[in-house]
Amino acid sequence: MSVLARSVGNAFRNKVRTAAVVAVLAVAIGLALAMLVANQAVTGKVAELNASVGTVLTVNPAGGQGFEGGGEPLTSAQAATAAAVPNVSSVVGTKALRLRNAAEIAAEAAAGQTGRTGQGGPGGQSATSVTTSLTAAVDAGTLGNRNQATSGTAGSTSGTTGSTTAAAPAFSLPITATGIDAEMDSTGKALQLTQGTGLGNYTAASTGALLGTTLATKNGLSVGSTFTIQDQTFTVQGLFDSGTAFGNNALYVTLPTAQTLAALPDELSTMIVTVNSMENVDAAKTALQAALGADKADVTQGQRNLETAVSSLDSVKNISFIAFVAALGTAGLIILLIMVMLVRERRREIGVLKAIGAPNRTIGLQFVLEALVLVALGSVVGAAVASLASGGIASALISSSSTTSAATAQRGGPGGFPGGPGGPLGGASQLLTSVTASASPGVIAAGIAAVFGVAIIGALVPALLTARIRPIEVLRGE
Amino acid sequence: MIEVKNLVRTFKSGDRTIKPVNDVSFELEQGALASIVGKSGSGKSTLLSLLGALDKPTSGDVVVNGVSLATMPDGKLTNYRRRDIGFVFQQFNLIPNLSAVDNVMLPMEFAGVRKGVRAERARQLLEQVQLDPYKHVRRINRLSGGEQQRVAIARALANEPKLILADEPTGNLDEQTGEHIIELLSTLSRDHNTTILVVTHDRALANKTDRRFRLQQGRLTEEPVRTRATAAVTG
Known part of the structure; x- marks a missing residue:
């Protein structure tokens, strides 16, 4: 034994x-x-x-966010300043554009709706109107038309718009185009590509674009198809799925391309700042706000609840x-x-x-x-x-x-x-x-x-x- | 050859010092069959434990084949017990949850004997001590006192030791089995040159040993006995 x-x-x-x-x-x-x-x-x-997203900070112009508000736009120099802040591991600049279908703009102009044309431009962030051959994948619906009516009233108040005498054509939502210098969306999350490839070098101008799946479907586009922005031809290099209908009614181009389209080569809409660890987020946020100046930029932690x-x-x-x-x-x-x-x-x-x-x-x-x-x-x-x-x-x-x-x-x-x-x-x-x-x-x-x-x-x-x-x-x- | 030199073992009991072994000296030739007799509490078992390196003496020495046990480290004492000594304890001290054959195999396992060899040898030893074959695989606690005594003797013989120390080896056996065990020990001593020292109250056993010692109040004296040869001649 x-x-x-x-x-x-x-x-x-x-x-x-x-x-x-x-x-x-x-x-x-x-x-x-x-x-x-x-x-x-x-x-x-x-x-x-x-x-x-726990370590991501978003920087907007002080007093502005997206296409709302006012203030001075962010610049590439501020991105460099942000990158030098301690515990900041990366800074991604974005440039947002609002695209309107060229045919719809023409129809609205013919109907005398110049106020709508003004609203169709890039809003508070850019004075340049950007046209495209694409049609929005999201119908305006009740919410879109209500928002449009409110904006129209504001336009009338400014006295810059004429009164409408003819029946207005149906309103369509603009498409959000975002210039990015890394393969991530405007909230700092990596883009989930479902087809095709990325844009390669995001810091250089190119004629490639990434389209949301529903936007591509609406316009009958797939990888390799072409469309136009400001009469310039772009090729679809990939399709992405953001998980929301709003998010998929969008497209991404490289940052220099977006800045060129807006004719604002040094301007940024937002900066996505990634901090090296969760523990350093608060300190980095404070330092970033101090470095950029409270009167120049708003620094927010998008998902504070996380x-x-x-x-x-x-x-x-x-x-x-x-x-x-x-x-x-x-x-x-x-x-x-x-x-x-x-x-x-x-x-x-x-x-x-x-x-x-x-x-x-x-x-x-x-x-x-x-x-x-x-x-x-x-x-x-x-x-x-x-x-x-x-x-x-x-x-x-x-x-x-x-x-x-x-x-x-x-x-x-x-x-x-x-x-x-x-x-x-x-x-x-x-x-x-x-x-x-x-x-x-x-x-x-x-x-x-x-x-x-x-x-x-x-x-x-x-x-x-x-x-x-x-x-x-x-x-x-x- | 075992030489016991001025062996003393003392114990403290309150303020008193007890000397169950007091300046004991003797020699035993290899192959001798010897007995120690004495009253209960006279120190016989204590002397046996000192000879078997279960206990250490207060003074004096036991020298086995020229090697002193007094200076031997614990590890070597374990080897000595495993290789050179076979114990038969008064209360058997078998492992209760093991079978008879497993108990006999234990010392061989510690000595590194292969499983097949030790199983066969254990079976032979149990047959030698006349344990019924169907009881070989019985647990110890299902054997009678006499059967356990025979298993204990078989275990002591397992590694073919040079010295067997037996404390009342026939104490729990009937007369016939006792006679057989005496004969077995005698044969081992004579034919295998095994030294055997038994502590006993059994006059018949003591009379069949070559030498007989009496332990009285810790002191050992040798008594004259008939030799085996003499006994055989005179009947």
């Missing part, structure tokens, strides 16, 4: 006690594994959020990690105490083994293996418990954290985020509940490896105690 076989036999010497020990170990190991699964799920979510979400997730991550370590330590302690008890109980037997020539290492190994048999059984049951309970435990942790954060926000504490959809945390609470904890084999295997590591440490102490037992123990009581 080998040491292993003897260890397995010893583990089942007292079946009732073995069952009790395995049950207690299974609870500790199951809890440890569930916490590890929750921790991994939250860690993954935090990384995902950080990798998306910070709240990540902060809550971080606390869940920390709690789950501490609980994992504690449960792991508990499992180790259980093993330690059980094995110390067994060593004390079997002092005489250990003495016998030594008396007949068993080396200390053999006896120690026998006890370590016996402990590992118990841990293996506890791990099997614990893994089953974890796979069933990890989702619930993660949800309980996250909902508990959300509640705490929400309560803090309502009190006006530092974690608060006023407004937004669905309550005080706004989108953050939705992000929190979107964390899915599933017990993947890899995580369970890593957890069990950690459990075995702790069990070996826990079993080594009593195993070393056996070395101190003298063989004369065997004669005690004789």
Whole structure:
């Protein structure tokens, strides 16, 4: 009978006690594994959020945003200033244009609607009217026509528009064209190309363009097709899907091309500034605002609520990690105490083994293996418990954290985020509940490896105690 | 050859110092069959444990084939117990959750004997001590006291030791089995040149040994006995 076989036999010497020990170990190991699964799920979510928009700042001209407001436009020199701010890892400049269908502009002019033509231009950001052969993929609908009517009233008030006497042709929405100097959208997210390729060098003028999928469909275009902007021919080099109908009624060209089309070679509409880490976002935002000047630029953190979400997730991550370590330590302690008890109980037997020539290492190994048999059984049951309970435990942790954060926000504490959809945390609470904890084999295997590591440490102490037992123990009581 | 030189073992009991072994000296030739007799509590088992390197003497030395046990480190003492000594304990001290054959195989496992070899040898030894074959695979706690005693003797013989130390080896055996065990020990001593030292109350066993010692209040004295050859001649 080998040491292993003897260890397995010893583990089942007292079946009732073995069952009790395995049950207690299974609870500790199951809890440890569930916490590890929750921790991994939250860690993954935090990384995902950080990798998306959590570290992006948006810079607009002070007093202006998009095609609204006023103030002075941003310049390439300001982009260079922004790039020199500490913790800023990249600055992407954009130049937005509003494209109107050339035929529709002509029809409106014929109907005497010069006010509409003015509105069809690039608005507050550019005085240049940009025409295209493309037709918008989004119908104006009630909202578009209502906005158009409001704008028309404003035009009449300025006294620059004439009164309309003929029936107005149907209004169509403009198309947003954005010049970019990196392959990302105007919010800083990477463009999701569904067909074709990117534009190559985004810092050079080119006649390539990326079209939203619905805009391409509306105009019967595919990769390789051509269209015009300001009577200049452009080739579709790729199609992208932004995920929204508005976002897909748009196109992207390189920044120099957009600046040339607008005849404003040094002008930027916005800057997308990426900070090197979530922790540095606040400091970078302050430094960026100071560097650019509050009267020149507005610096905003587009998805401020993400910070709240990540902060809550971080606390869940920390709690789950501490609980994992504690449960792991508990499992180790259980093993330690059980094995110390067994060593004390079997002092005489250990003495016998030594008396007949068993080396200390053999006896120690026998006890370590016996402990590992118990841990293996506890791990099997614990893994089953974890796979069933990890989702619930993660949800309980996250909902508990959300509640705490929400309560803090309502009190006006530092974690608060006023407004937004669905309550005080706004989108953050939705992000929190979107964390899915599933017990993947890899995580369970890593957890069990950690459990075995702790069990070996826990079993080594009593195993070393056996070395101190003298063989004369065997004669005690004789 | 075993030389015991001025061996002393003392224990503290409150303020008193007890000397179960007090300045004991004797020599045993290789292949000798010797017995130690004495009253209960006279120190016989303590002397046996000192000879078997289970305990360390307060002073004095045991020299086995020219090697001193007093200065031997623990690791070498373990080797000595494994290779050179076979113990038969008064209370058997078998591992209760193992079978008879597994118990006999244990010392051979520690000595690195291959599994097939040790299983065959264990079976032979159990047959030698007259344990029924169907009981070889029985757990120890399902064997009677006499059967356990025979398993303990078989275990002591497992590694063919040079010295067998037996504490009351026939104490739990019926007369017939006891006779057989005495004969077995005698054969080992005579034919295999194994030194055997038995502690016993059994006068029949003591009378069949080559040398007989009496331990009284920690002091050892040798008593004259008939030699095996003499005993055989005189019947």
